[in-house]
Amino acid sequence: MKNILFTIALFISLVAVSQTADELFSKANKLYQTGKYTKAIELYSSIEKQDLISDNLFFNLGNCYYKLNKVAPSIYYYEKALKINPRHEDASINLAFAKRMTIDVIEDLPKTFLQRxxxxxxxxxxxxxxxxxxxxxxxxxSILFLLYHFSFSSKKKLFYFNTSIFTVFVLIITVFFAFQNYKTVQKDRTAIIFVARVEIKNAPSTSSEEVFELHEGTKVIVLDELDNWKKIKIADGKVGWIYADDLKEI
Incomplete structure (x- = not known):
């Protein structure tokens, strides 16, 4: 009986949280439409703190920061939206506009066919x-194989056999794609620079030599970390160390 009551209570609490989040999202949208971007950010952020994240939530946050001309947060949230949903066309378009506000011009290294x-x-x-x-x-x-096995017509057997082979091929390919995509997501740690200007060092120390500098909104790859430092790599292949508080991982 206690388990049933606990399950009911949990379900009711989840529904209540969902309704609250929907209400907050609706209110935030109205604030955004009336140009009250800072207040909209507060409501969107309160939803994010509840771990009720979505691509549209991050997209809207990116839009608010973009309207306030805040480069790093806008790029950061557009990137987060695309990380959840790579097909979010509006986020991709707006990200391109936001990147125009950045200072750093970094040429990508040539990619191999497999990378492309x-x-x-x-x-x-x-x-x-x-x-x-x-x-x-x-x-x-499985269904096509069963149809092939129990079919009496030779034409149907041939059709079911060929289509089952094709679906097995699709199965193998999609499993491979899922595994590769998952591995890429887990391995690639990306971040956005959140300070106006930062010196990138050749070692994790304030007294070490500067190798190059970056500016707000630039996207980097995090390779390693040591204490309060992170080793990063930029699109042109340059590597260096940055203080952890100067960037934010996507």
Whole structure:
């Protein structure tokens, strides 16, 4: 009886939290529409603190910061929206506009064919979406094999056999894509510079030599960390150390 009451209480609390979040989101949207961007950010952030995150929540936060001409937070939240949903076209478009406000001009290193394929195909969908496609393909393959096994017509047998082979191929490909995408997400730690100007050192020490400098809004890859320092890499291949408080991981 206690377990049933606990389950009911938990369900009611979850529904209440969901309704509160929806109300906050609606109020924040209205504040944004009336140009009250700072107040909208407060409400959107309160939803984020409840771990009720979504691509649209981050997209709206990015829009608010963009309207306030805050480069780093706008880029940061557009990137977070795209990390959840790489197909969010509005976030991708607005991110391009936000990047125009940055100072640093960094040329990307040439990418291999596999890197380009990963970016343009594998990373176009989240790994969980690839996994769902793989599960659907496995069910289809099983059903088609059963239809092939119990069919008496030679034409139908040939059709079911060929389609089952195709769905197995799709299954293998999508499982591979899901695994590669997941591995990329787990391995690649990216961050945004959150200070107007920062010196990148050749060692994790304030007394070490400066190798280059970066400015607010620039995206970097986090390679390692030591105490309050993080080792970063930028798009052109340069590597250095930065104080951890000067950036924010996506």
């Amino acid at each position: 394929f990963s970016t343009s195909v594998i990373q176009k969908l989240p790994f969980d979406t690839w996994a769902i496609i793989a599960v659907v393909a496995s069910f289809l393959a």
